[in-house]
Amino acid sequence: MAIEKSNLKAWIRSVEGARAGSRNPKLISYIIKLASRPKRSRPSVNLSKLDRLAKENESIIVPGKVLGSGTISKKINIAAVDFSEGAIGKLNGAKCNIVSIEELLADKSSRIII
Numbered sequence: 789m790a791i792e793k794s795n796l797k798a799w800i801r802s803v804e805g806a807r808a809g810s811r812n813p814k815l816i817s818y819i820i821k822l823a824s825r826p827k828r829s830r831p832s833v834n835l836s837k838l839d840r841l842a843k844e845n846e847s848i849i850v851p852g853k854v855l856g857s858g859t860i861s862k863k864i865n866i867a868a869v870d871f872s873e874g875a876i877g878k879l880n881g882a883k884c885n886i887v888s889i890e891e892l893l894a895d896k897s898s899r900i901i902i
Contacts, residue, residue, distance in 0.1 A: 800824060822902065832853045834858050835857060842862055844862045846864050846897070847865040853870040853872065856878055862884075865892065866884060866885070867886070
């Protein structure tokens with residue numbers, strides 16, 4: 789549990805650091821608000837939902853956990869607070885890029901999926 793909290797704090801610090809130079813600080817504030825919720829009320833997104841909503845080569849931010857239920861057939865760039873082991877395996881198998889939040893916040897076309 790302490791490891792999860794320290795990872796979350798580091799993730800939020802990364803997001804806050806990107807807010808200073810951002811053109812859309814409200815979006816970043818919203819990401820921080822969602823990620824700062826207690827673990828049980830943070831958004832969780834299944835791979836099947838990502839496959840349904842994301843477009844090929846799109847950049848996606850999940851301010852919660854990505855779960856491995858379902859499959860993904862599209863190559864996407866994704867950043868999230870946490871990933872399940874199953875999700876990591878399936879994302880790597882689909883040649884998706886798991887990237888840092890800073891990279892996706894610099895990309896103006898990034899989208900949040902919750």
